Amino acid sequence: MRIEGMRLVCGLIVVIVLLNSKKSESRRSKSGSRSNSFEYNAINCRAHSASLVDYGGVGDGKTSNTKAFENAIRNLSQYESKGGAQLYVPAGKWLTGSFNLISHFTLYLHQHAVLLASQDMNEWPVIKPLPSYGRGRDAAAGRYTSLIFGTNLTDVIITGDNGTIDGQGAFWWQQFHKKKLKYTRPYLIELMFSDNIQISNLTLLNSPSWHVHPTYSSNIIIKGITINAPVTSPNTDGINPDSCTNTRIEDCYIVSGDDCVAVKSGWDEYGIKFGMPTKQLAIRRLTCISPYSATIALGSEMSGGIEDVRAEDITAINTESGVRIKTAVGRGGYVKDIYVKRMYLHTMKWAFWMTGNYGSHADSHYDPNALPEIKGINYRDVVAENVSMAARLEGISKDPFTGICMANVTIGLAAKHKKQPWTCTDIQGVTSGVTPQPCDLLPDQGPKKITACDFPPENLPIDMVELKKCSYTMKHA
Incomplete structure (x- = not known):
């Protein structure tokens, strides 16, 4: 088993080296590719395209491009029912505040394009709290709009050549930290009440929060x-599907100051009343580093319910816990039918953590x-x-x-492990082939039961979605 552990570490080092070498190679290239053609895979291709520079965009890292984005997207909205539109962001550093997307739309970032979030708070409109939360998470009042935002949309793609x-x-x-915020911090990307979403092939850095x-969306591919955010940065979760149905998260690499993937569905009485669960979620080939948080967290805002989550081929190193379920009296809701297999962990505080006193x-x-219902939690091949x-199971x-x-x-x-490797209170379950020996509340069923905890055999609907190959020739390289 120690040999397997060393293979895990070596494999992760190779992944990191390859990622860094790729980025170094990109940075060595001069800003702006000479090729004006590119292709990518997407849920839909677009009939019309334009470049941000067509609308006065300036990629010097100093000039605000908020109006350029707004004008471009407003103009391209004329094509929503005419084959859709794509906005191309060329190489450069594009300072911008928050802007809204439209339906049947693709935002595409060149590999040397960097969107820089403005630090002028006037460029971040304030909106109401999420209805399933009842208040902002940082402050009781509203919240700043996310950098890239959209609501009530269909067929939205945010992608690029690793821009x-x-x-x-x-x-x-x-x-x-100074408690000076009147409103909750913005996220980098937030889409609400939307359907058919793709977020892919991007590097996201240093979000103000998640x-x-x-949220409140369906048919989502995040790939x-x-x-990357400092491991000490507050609440910089990686990917947070929240009251969403039919989602797949694949091939993602996350270093953050909070949970790498946090599955949510509303907070206390607000989430119970709103009543929109997260369900039919697949998480595959995730690599996570987060010394103070979880690889995958379920909750703590889970009052609308979480069900049918399938996670496989998960790698975590120097992360506080592998899978963590967070709930409490007053949450209501449920977490049920959770399946995890082929998880590889190295240097952890807890492999498994469930708590009912968050x-x-x-x-x-x-x-x-309002008591939560937690049942049907399955782990195998870890x-x-x-x-x-x-494990800490409470x-x-x-x-x-x-x-x-x-x-x-x-x-x-x-x-220097804890004297008691298992802590178990108020739980029920079974085990088979688990080392070290679990607590008495998880009795060993013997080797004949090794097929226990299997994944459901049927695919999720989102797995039937195949990406198309899209190609474009732009006026501006």
Whole structure:
């Protein structure tokens, strides 16, 4: 098992070296490719295209391009029903505040294009809190609109040749730490009440808060995204599907100051009333580094429900926990039918963590009788090395977490591991082929039960979506 652990570390180092060498090679190239043709894969191709420079865009890193984006998108909206439109962002540094997208639209970033988020707070409109949260997460009032925003849209693509969106979040993090924010920090990308979404082949840096936040949306593909923020930065989650249906997250590499992927569905009484779950979610080939948070978190805002989540081929190194379920009395809702397989962990505080006492509440009006239902949590084919504690599993008194299943799990404890590798209270479940020996509340069913915790055999609808090959020739290279 230690050999497997070393292979994991070596493999991750190779991934990081390749990523860094690719970026170094990109940076060595001169700004602006001489080729004016490019192609990419997308859920839909567009009949019309234009460049940001056609609308007065200036890529010097100093001039505000907020109006250029607004004018370009407003003009291109005439093509929504005529084959759709694409806005091309050439090589350069494009300073901008928040701007809104439209339906049947593609935003495409050249590999040497960098969107720089403005630090002028006048370029960030304030909007109402999310209805399933009832308040802003940083402050009780409203929230700043995300850098790239859209609502009530269909067929939206944000992609590129690994172009970069830099949130320049340090400005916001300082304001947050000093408690000077009147409103909740913006995200980098947020699409609300929308359908048929693709976010792919981009590098996202230093978001003021969460990096990617699809919410109240469906039929979503998030693929080939690199996210990087300081591991000490506050609440810089990677990808947060929130009250979304039929989503796949694939081939993403995330270093962040919070959960790499956080699955959510509303907060306390507001989430219960709104009643929109996250379901039919696939997470594949995710690599995560987050020393103070989880690789995949379910909750803590889960009051609308979370169900049918399938995670496979997950790699995490120097991350606090592998999969973490966060809930509390007052949350209501449920987390059920969760399936995880082929997870490779190295240097963790906990491989598995479930807690029913995550105490943060939206306000004092939550219902103390609203108990969450946690059941059908399945892990199989997990290898972990250098782990301080195998699992911390804490249900709720008179509301136990049930249907926990672990099969073919090997956890290598660190030299200075906790004396008791398992902590289990108010849970029920079974195990098969788990090392070290689990707690008594997770009895071993023997080798004949090794097929326990299997994935559902049927595919999710989002897996049937195939990307088309789109190609364009631009006026501006």
